[in-house]
Amino acid sequence: ETGVTQSPTHLIKTRGQQVTLRCSSQSGHNTVSWYQQALGQGPQFIFQYYREEENGRGNFPPRFSGLQFPNYSSELNVNALELDDSALYLCASGRVEGNTIYFGEGSWLTVV
């Protein structure tokens, strides 16, 4: 167990809706990253947060947004959901001074 917890574990949304996924970082960690993992693929970097600001972003449109809170918990928000957004969304925490990131169990999102 990594100490990174995510909620909800599974959810189903309709195309065009909005979704918020939540993550609680491992104690002592100060960065949080979000990754999208499509079925049969490796995780793809969405963005990273440090000191409550976005600290790097992958090739994802602006409808993917996030927040990091003072207690280092985080949210991933996705607006105007598309069918291709169906995936496992992974939160990972770490320390900016170190390399390693540790993943939570993920939130499975299905868009219908």
Place this chain on the structure above:
Amino acid sequence: GENVEQHPSTLSVQEGDSAVIKCTYSDSASNYFPWYKQELGKGPQLIIDIRSNVGEKKDQRIAVTLNKTAKHFSLHITETQPEDSAVYFCAATIDLNTGNQFYFGTGTSLTVIP
């Protein structure tokens, strides 16, 4: 940006045999290479990592080797056991001490046959 390729996509071995998974990367600035194991329905779990100033690292039955010149690194699992069955991902990143983006391979599904 960085491009990580991973081979093979599937691998079946008999229990007790060794398994080797190979990855290549494109950006010579990458300097940290972790390996993750992902079991069905779970998130990726870090199993071993290596930094670019080291050529090999071993942890019990698991070892990782890195060839910076050729830009490839490999995961070696010896004396495989059924519980080693999972999907394995390699990754590469540039450690900047300011946060970093990890680039993952497409995964190797390892099946250990009892």
